Amino acid sequence: MTALPPQPLSPLDGRYRQAVLGLGDHLSEAGLNRARVQVEVEWLIYLTSHRMFGSSPLTEAQVESLRALAADFGQPEIDRLAELEATTKHDVKAVEYLVRERLHALGLDSIAELTHFAATSEDINNLSYALTVSAAINEVWLPKLRSVIGELRAQAIEYRDDAMLARTHGQPATPTTMGKELAVFAYRLERVAAQVDRTEYLGKFSGATGTFAAHVVADPDADWPRISREFVTSLGLEWNPLTTQIESHDWQAELYNRVSHANRILHNLATDIWTYISLGYFRQTPEPGATGSSTMPHKVNPIRFENAEANLELSSAVLDSLAATLVTSRLQRDLTDSTTQRNIGVGLGHSLLALDNIQRGLGQIALDRDLLAADLDANWEVLGEAIQTLIRAEVTAGRSQITDPYALLKELTRGKRVDRDGLAEFVAGLDLSQAAKQRLLELTPQTYTGVASALVDYL
Known part of the structure; x- marks a missing residue:
């Protein structure tokens, strides 16, 4: 061949x-x-x-x-x-x-x-890596992450009032809004972005074993630590005064752990959006001319989010390895960091690729409000939590004699479907004040979202 x-x-x-x-x-x-x-x-x-x-x-x-x-x-x-x-x-x-x-x-x-x-080679290398990694993070990766956060924030605001059935353990649960759920991810990612933004990029410039030995021989009267600090900081880096031949790479480990943390939040986002698409909550916009399946013409696959998942896993595998490896060097120097650091771009590259896919994927979905409403209307039993909680309040206030309201609602709803009429009949027969009954009779799965909409304002 x-x-x-x-x-x-x-x-x-x-x-x-x-x-x-x-x-x-x-x-x-x-x-x-x-x-x-x-x-x-x-x-x-x-x-x-x-x-x-x-x-x-x-x-x-x-x-x-x-x-x-x-x-x-x-x-x-x-x-x-x-x-x-x-x-x-x-x-x-x-x-x-x-x-x-x-x-x-x-x-x-x-x-x-x-x-x-x-200078030892590592004096040049550690400063060079600090400069290149800083530029890659602050000029490329972090702006892309913030673009994704911006898209999530925009959709959180757009969908803040769109009630949907929550699913804890995959089962119908107390309703939320799509906007609030997207806001959760935006908030989580913004915290990590802020931590990455505060990264200290350290540098050393102190010779073969970090002692300024050759420097002092060349000029015994010079204040070499001061000179080193001035030079390192002139490059826009933080000075590390105590090192072996190498800068200890602790800042790199901290940074890669944070990026890996962001990856895992993004992975969670990708799997949740994938699931919402599977449930039909989000409809995907087909790309003109694109093929979803080589044999099933109707398919519009959530490939952006699946691609993102895989690349986030690859990225974290590399970055986790970097963070674990770089903090260790035998005695004053070994070369394990040399080949390792050449893979920084691989770790960040897979993360950047995933961010690109997520951003594009978020731009190709639209909320199916009719399906959300139908799903809620089919699950009136989720109001059981609201009813038993209000009964507890009524009992405590002396306005009801009901005993064990949780067990009462469990008997009514656990593993069963209850419709609007059945729930209304049940509420009407409860030993409650008229005001409490009226509040429950007016409640629907669509309105049982607490302050979910207002929580979006915390972004």
Whole structure:
């Protein structure tokens, strides 16, 4: 059999590429290398601007040209790094040589030895990952999550007064409204989004074992912890003063756990919407030209939500593994984090793909109010809770002598269907005040929703 031309192994880089393009700009190998170039260049600019080791501040034009190496990072730089790494067999060393080449082109060979000065590869890598993950979360993933929350909020408001039969344990239960149920998910997701938004992206810049040993030998009088803090925070990151060779990755574990938590809430949303579609509460809008089944022409399958379920599970599997693995490093350094972190984009990519499917799926459903009403009208027995609760209040107030109202309603309703007339006849015969009887006779499954509509305002 003839071998295929080179193909993407992951569907994120093939079938689903369009849905996750934004992440690739940050979490690909090229995105990581661009961030590495940025860190190396900014360290050079910091050292020279502070006249370290007899250097002089660069001119504005020189600074701009150096920063352009990262700002304009593209295919030529990607190709050159591949050439350099083929020789160095070391990705960060290749980046150092690329920066040195730019210095040579600018006639700045005199400061070439300040490139990667006193830095271990992990000093560059940890800052680069913090920059790329921060950008991926705040510019791509979090806005998509908030778009889904926004759609849920809009539908919660639209359907706030649409009563529906609730189903606890899958059985008919006290009615609610569709809007309130969607508001629950919006509220849950907004809490996690706020937690993700508060993520601290930590960075270290303290040498081979986190002691500034080489730095102190180079300049015993410099306040290296202060310098490190200034440099790390200048990149928009939080400074971690106590590390081994690596930044401890605790912030990453916290972040991936939160994203995984969001995934599981979204999974719950997807399965609930799928179930509402199955019950007929939501009707799906067929996409023009789309096929639901290869053999059953009538089918409109809830594929958006099924696709989301699977991708959320994949995402959480990867992110949970990252969170568990990254917090451990043998003694002062091992390389388990190196290959692991290259899969951050995979974990976030499957989550982003799921968000895209959920957003599209929510835009392709419409509430069947007639079916909701019919379902409620077929389940008058759910008012048993209301009747026995009001009887308890009447007994406590001395307006009724009924004993064990719960047992009374259980006998009437458990495992049985009761219609409007049967329930009205039962209420009429109860030992209750006229006001209480009137309140119960006016109650219907459609109106027995408490303050469900008003609860939507808590969004």
